[in-house]
Amino acid sequence: MKALVVGRNLPRFVAARVASALGSGRGAGIGPLQLLDAVAPDRPGDDWFPLRPLLSGICGSDLATLDGRTSRYFEDLVSFPFVPGHEVVGVLDDGGTDHAGRTLAPGTRAVIEPVLGCAPRHIRPPCTQCGSGHTGLCGNLASGALAPGLQTGFCTDTGGGWSTAPLMAHTSQLHAVPDALSDQDAVLIEPTACAVHAALSSRVADGDLVAVVGAGTLGLTTVAALHSVVRPTAPCTVVVGAKHPRQRELAASLGADQVVPPDQLARAVRRRAGSLVLSGRLTEGADVVFDCVGTSASITEALTLVRPRGRVVLVGMPGKVGVDLAPLWHRELTLVGAYAYGSEAAPEPGGPDRRTFEVAIDLVGSAGLGRLVSALYPLERYEEALVHAGAAGRRGAVKVAFDLRNPKGRTR
């Protein structure tokens, strides 16, 4: 069994950072990631179950880590060495128990909700956020029974998805995958849950104009979430700025009302908002803007697209950015983050809350999001896989994942 492992090795991080100047993922061969013989992690407790990965996606945050571009904010929320991979569909060879206490038979496919909050850390009573279902906001990510790690895939004790050896999944993390979903569908559940959480927490209202900046995995799943999860109760118009032709096709098919190249997004929003333009900025604009990129440029753009008192939702993981906040102050904008998932309020007052993952599982199935998986690589070809993921949009791809089902490896 093999696993890709990230070690604490400063020179290799520096080398990866330098190489990534040529393109994200370019530093895979000289960076902190190494393909090693895998050892399954110890079971941290009886409520943990081994999950043998089938597919594991490469996320933008993984690339940022391997490129040495991650914010230092996360330094204490990671423990080395760790096996990356938090977008995982796997199989419970020995069975287990899911987040709701249901028994899962041996051979059940499952996905993990990777946040390592109070429950996996055996912290009783849970923190306020975990207690109210917002596990993504847990304040104990470096405490309790586990080494620091904000998610599976960044914690040395749990293992991760980029391995043919099982990772350890806490019962609170497990969600069975319906038979109707393919492995490709299932590996999209985690990023889709991020999008669902962003969409549902964005306060999009009936008749709103919504702009989505970026159409990678997060942008496209956000479009899908807006279409299928938000629109039934808050019909809205969704305009997407997508750089690459394949992204534009997918955004349109997932429910965007209008998809334009990025340099046309401001004009498209302006026209739909009936806005004037002052000093290159819209006087009106979109009610809500989702930034699904997370760069200085994309956040700056989002701030120009939104109307006064509108909301900019950061869905893509930003690092240290340089942004002129004068418009935020002057136009009384709300800039809000949307990280991970937890519980989502019912659309109707008084209805039951649902785990974000449950909503995402439904959405992945209904929208057929497995089609966003563009390429599968065996672990041995991780350098190619990371370069492909780093240039996904340009190469007509969306989600690139590791295929851990076949020891011989294949791509498609």
Add this chain to the structure above:
Amino acid sequence: MSPRPGFVLDVDSSTPPTLFWHGERFSLEKLPEGSRVIYAPEPEEALADPQAAIRHALTHPEGDRDPLPALLFPGMKLTIAFDDISLPLPPMERPDVRQLVMEQVLDLAAEAGVDDVELIVALALHRRMTEPELRHAIGDRIYDAFAPNGLLTQHDAEDRDNLVHLGMTDHGEDVEINRRAAESDLLVYVNINLVAMDGGHKSVATGLASYTSLRHHHNPATMRKSTSFMDQHRSELHTANWRMGRLIRDAGVTVFQIETTLNTDTFPDSFKFLQKREWEWKAKDRIGYLGAAAALDRMPARYARRLFHSVRAPHRMTSVQAGEVEAVHAITTENVWAQQGVVVEGQTDILTMGLPYISPYNVNSILNPILVACLGLGYFFNLYRGRPLVREGGVLIMTHPTPWEFNPVHHPSYIDFFEQVLSETTDPTEVADRFEEGFATDPWYIHLYRTGHAYHGVHPFYMWYWCAHALEHLGAVIIVGGDPKAVHRLGFRAASTLADALEMAQDVVGPSPTLTHLHAPPILMADVQ
């Protein structure tokens, strides 16, 4: 020696290559034997004494209208409206005809003791003219006398306070025009009738109208029923304008129409070869062509554009008539046809045309892709009387670089139209139904139209509607040498060479097609028998 009339050349083995415009460049193309090339008539003799001719026209009006001096009296309100930057093409050498005419009108007004005089640029939904453009059109003397005092204004079709609704035609068309013009004791309109389409009731009913009024005839249905715009009696566009013009007349607006025609002397000496027949080129013409072609090929597009837009045409006035609108226009139309008409026997399977750098809507600007389409399909295609030059289901081949490039000051709504409307549909009716109102009422476009130098938000729609007749008639449109992405966005086919285009055209019209080349500019109008 009188100028030679237009000419249709049958291409044979001895025929030299034919000049094709290609935006700010041109090339020589060998046309297949058996092709026809239509050449414009040579420029008519200019009026020997234009000042005297104008004076005569003003004092000897056509139709039921008193001489201008008899219509002028102290205390009256006089408004002089005149054509905007879209005429003539290219802009003419100084003095512009508008200046010559308006100076005499103003002299007569002064002699009559009229002191309430205002000048209005009749720009409909076109962009506002700049000061240098206005000075060029009406001369420094008039500009300096009126502009500083706020007496030279540009028609604002969005200024609700300065519009007046005069009524509805019997076809349910709103007639809403400039209030100052409508409420004047006399409205003098000064035209440059470059083509047969210009002038008549269209001058006031379109040039001084609002969107509310214009939308009744600037729409796909009207344009499809205008076969062609150059033939007033078969043009629904004109029929609607005539209805409106008569309503304006019946509402009590007294119009003193002045129309002028120009000869086809289009290019200065350095570019004279452009209006000559190739087999008659002298050594000077050949050297001129080679030098210009080589220089332009090496010149960045923006410099070539600047060079061409600095060209001033040596057009000269060939006639001037004044008086009652319809009587005046009948004479003008005859004069225009006399200068530009060429009898052509029968239609053709393939019509080729080289598109130049300029159209009515990009003076001092970029011929963007929508204007390329409009110039080819809206204007050149419609330069006919009788039947279109190309048969139904035939192919139109145009040569133009068609860059995906826009002037954001002049054509802001064109950018959005190209990006957002044509990416969804190119069908003029669907374009109108789904998108027109949103663009027409967009506050940003209205702001730019009213305060900057932008065409109105709805203007690109009108350009697309101008193409409606041709789009319905043709089997295919091919652009040679255009930006393929821009060409495809227009819904046309892209070819890299004329030979490729001819091969592609045969897929539509069959083998051994007939081919006719429209050798314009200079402007000509085909009287297709």
